[in-house]
Amino acid sequence: MVDRIEIRDSAMRIATFALSGLLLFSLAACSGGEKAAHGDEHAAPDHEAGHGDGHVSAGETLTQWGYSGDEGPSHWAQLGGAAAKCSSGARQSPIDLVSGGKPQLSKVTLDYLSSNATIQNDGHTIKVVPAKGGGLTTDGIRYDLKDIHFHSPSEHTINGRRAALETHFVHRSAKGDYLYVAVLSQVGVADPMLAPVWTYLPSDQTAPAAIPDLLINARDLMPAAEEFFVYSGSLTVPPCSEGVTWMVFSAPLSVSPEQVSAYETLLGSTARPIQARKDRDLLTVISAG
Template sequence: MKTRIATAALGTLLFTAFANASEPPHWTYQGKTGTSHWAGLEADYAVCGTGQRQSPINIETRKVTGTTAQPIGVSYAPARAEVINNGHTVQVEPANGGTLTIDGVEYKLAQFHFHTPSEERIDGKSYPLVAHLVHKSAEGKLAVIAVLFRTGKSNAALRPVFASLPARAGDKHAMGGTINVGDLLPGSRDNYTFIGSLTTPPCSEDVRWVVMKTPVSVSSAQLAAFRKLYRMNARPVQAVNGREVLVGR
């Protein structure tokens, strides 16, 4: 009997060790697992330190080189969504939320989430909040629209999301009503576009970025509700390394 118990206990320990080993390493924005250490946390995160097309970047408008060949196409519709606190941000996953088309390639909206302060900078200026609208093509390529927020009036499009933010990491719930992601975009579609990366581990590159030029409004109360959960969850700007930044429409 003692032998059986010992064997069972050893099996449990081995299973636990294997399960823990298979989990992705914990990362944060500050401290020993912060942004400057991401590349060393996991072999798959190495590009966070070695990549040459990392995001976010500071967009220097005087260095913007030209205009994209085709304007972006957006087609969003009201959709029900799930709101998730994933331990790094609040993420919203709409069901059949719409599409983004760039240079003839269609990307389906997968989710959007928030960073404070904004990860992207324009001529060195940051904003109190940014939303990243993440889209994926049939071939698995990613395209992200970044919408910058300035403090002002309450953002009507965000009200159903911010009305009840999941308080703890791992919490999630169905959002009340529907959301049309198109309502998050500014009236002007003018943007800056470039090739970059994910701004969180594993920092994968070859991501198409579209940063909207015109900021939209978020209220102080809405911003405070998010910052109650995440006071700072922004990666510092990365080297441009000669990348071309174009003006989009």
């Protein structure tokens, strides 16, 4: 018998319980109010606003968001409404992931499919949307893959070290709970699996366009070793909704300087600063099958 990750509607934290000699991990899911605020990251209407040149004064409502200046992360709460979480939230992402403690076994099944997909430059990221990309299952709960998108430099850090690129795999359950898988990539040799996708990088902000003659399988863009940091956090873009379960691969991949430059030439820096971990638990989990 093995340990398992269980996602519950609880106090939005990772709690560890002893049960008949097993460890049962309870990962917080979204509350009803937070679900209403959720959209796929970079996909909800208030995520679509482009960059502008307007300056924002204290107390003034922000109408667009970005990653620098008066539209940058320190001003996101000025978007109003649910975006207040960007400054007031207690469980925000990204965080620094610190190694330590004995890894725990967990039942996680990665079951991705090769699929046709679209690609889009939405002004904030490059987003790839598979038509039918499969997903993952943990503790009998299915999470379907909704999109794949990128940040440069990495948003999460591991032991204080930032990587050159971070790939987010956005998943959602039938109940509307969100689970994000993240992969950090360090500068080194080119990523051969990423290269075909990069061939179709849109140079301008446009609507989604089909990727011709290429099937996308999310598993090809992930490390072989299924070991993760797991914690309860938030979206890393407005409205910064909390109740997101994060599974970040502990092993990095490699990307070439040219692959990083191709992304940054189009979008610049697209990483939210590190947020306070506060009292959240952080687990190291190894998949048991």
